[in-house]
Amino acid sequence: MKNCNEIKSIMFSEQQIQERIEQMAKQIAVDYAGRRPLVIGVLKGAWIFVADLLRSLELPADVDFICASSYGGGTTTTGELTLLKDITMDCRRRDVLLVEDIIDSGITLSRLKDMMIERKAKSVNIVTLLSKPSRRKVDVDVKYVGFEIPDEFVVGYGMDYDERFRTLNYIGVLKEEVYK
Numbered sequence: 001m002k003n004c005n006e007i008k009s010i011m012f013s014e015q016q017i018q019e020r021i022e023q024m025a026k027q028i029a030v031d032y033a034g035r036r037p038l039v040i041g042v043l044k045g046a047w048i049f050v051a052d053l054l055r056s057l058e059l060p061a062d063v064d065f066i067c068a069s070s071y072g073g074g075t076t077t078t079g080e081l082t083l084l085k086d087i088t089m090d091c092r093r094r095d096v097l098l099v100e101d102i103i104d105s106g107i108t109l110s111r112l113k114d115m116m117i118e119r120k121a122k123s124v125n126i127v128t129l130l131s132k133p134s135r136r137k138v139d140v141d142v143k144y145v146g147f148e149i150p151d152e153f154v155v156g157y158g159m160d161y162d163e164r165f166r167t168l169n170y171i172g173v174l175k176e177e178v179y180k
């Protein structure tokens, strides 16, 4: 979707996102040269990012998805992680890349990373398109960050507010009246 009159401002355009993804894919290809990572996208928000990142990545990669939620439909985290859908592939002895749309408190990713380590992955690294460092509640090591952003709630490019706006092809900030 290209237009939406409920968006107050565009934070990253489609072109800015694609340029940054190309750079991230190049770095990952260098770091993982000769390996075949198991890319695990965190649903639902990361679905578009995974698709674009992997099509830019000049490396063979396997892909799976996990669905975890620490949100109840609003804009603040509850701190509790619910695993709604697990991966179907075996991550033992694999180089796992956890791919996320946005890291906020860090709770989701730190739990998922621990889970993959417990399951005997050979290595686990995190890739996120966006990060809000000022909101971090737990310390989590994020190897690849697309953009660091201020503490603002964003939607589009896979990310939602109450399941809306995921199909926007840019990342934007909502008008205040949408939250009412």
Ligand code: IMP
Binding pocket: 042, 045, 070, 071, 077, 100, 101, 102, 103, 104, 105, 106, 107, 108, 109, 152, 153, 154, 155, 159, 160, 161
């Ligand atoms: P964390 O566990 O607090 O790091 O939560 C990360 C998850 O919260 C992300 O994967 C998103 O699904 C959601 N989230 C955090 N901030 C935003 C935002 O600004 N817009 C949309 N979703 C967000």
Ligand code: MG
Binding pocket: 042, 043, 044, 045, 046, 100, 101, 102
């Ligand atoms: Mg997410």
